Amino acid sequence: MESLQTIAVFCGSRVGQIPEYREAAAELGQLLGERRIGLVYGGASVGLMGAIADAVLEHGGQVTGVIPESLKEKELAHPGLSKLCIVASMHERKAMMERLSQGFIALPGGIGTLEEIFEILTWAQLGLHRKPCGLLNVNGYYDGLISFLKTAERQGFLGELFEKRLLLGDKAEPLLDQMTAAFGPDLEDA
Numbered sequence: 473m474e475s476l477q478t479i480a481v482f483c484g485s486r487v488g489q490i491p492e493y494r495e496a497a498a499e500l501g502q503l504l505g506e507r508r509i510g511l512v513y514g515g516a517s518v519g520l521m522g523a524i525a526d527a528v529l530e531h532g533g534q535v536t537g538v539i540p541e542s543l544k545e546k547e548l549a550h551p552g553l554s555k556l557c558i559v560a561s562m563h564e565r566k567a568m569m570e571r572l573s574q575g576f577i578a579l580p581g582g583i584g585t586l587e588e589i590f591e592i593l594t595w596a597q598l599g600l601h602r603k604p605c606g607l608l609n610v611n612g613y614y615d616g617l618i619s620f621l622k623t624a625e626r627q628g629f630l631g632e633l634f635e636k637r638l639l640l641g642d643k644a645e646p647l648l649d650q651m652t653a654a655f656g657p658d659l660e661d662a
Contacts, residue, residue: 476655478510480573482588483520484581493580494523496610500644501527512572515539517550520579525550538568575651576605580613596637604654606639606647
């Protein structure tokens with residue numbers, strides 16, 4: 473079986489109100505670096521985005537940032553990345569991140585983070601990719617969202633997407649282990 477080589481991580485350009493969010497981003501980044509799994513992310517040097525990129529780099533990993541030209545200054549493009557791709561729009565950002573990645577994890581974040589993971593999940597539901605997706609539910613951050621998704625599933629709006637494509641974990645290492653186990657020939661691009 474081919475090994476998992478890259479994961480896109482969607483997360484906030486802010487750090488949030490509790491230190492556990494930054495700690496989880498740094499822990500996931502450390503694991504990616506140590507396991508030689510490349511990070512693909514939004515390219516910023518601030519918030520949880522900066523925390524995960526810094527941790528991957530500190531632990532010898534490769535980091536590819538993908539940032540729209542319009543956000544290069546606002547989100548403070550990270551100057552120390554292995555590679556920084558500047559794109560024209562948010563749509564191009566998500567499409568490039570999908571192409572460069574073999575799986576996706578959402579850390580805590582705001583509307584942009586939710587929009588990114590939901591678009592990727594929608595593409596999976598439509599059969600545009602068969603890559604595993606996960607939520608890192610730090611300190612119960614996604615409990616309300618998970619409850620909503622389970623309701624949507626019970627009400628017949630999600631089918632098996634939720635249980636087969638969206639992996640859940642409250643700690644970085646077990647979630648990354650699930651992602652690695654889920655990746656394989658049966659989950660390569662459709």
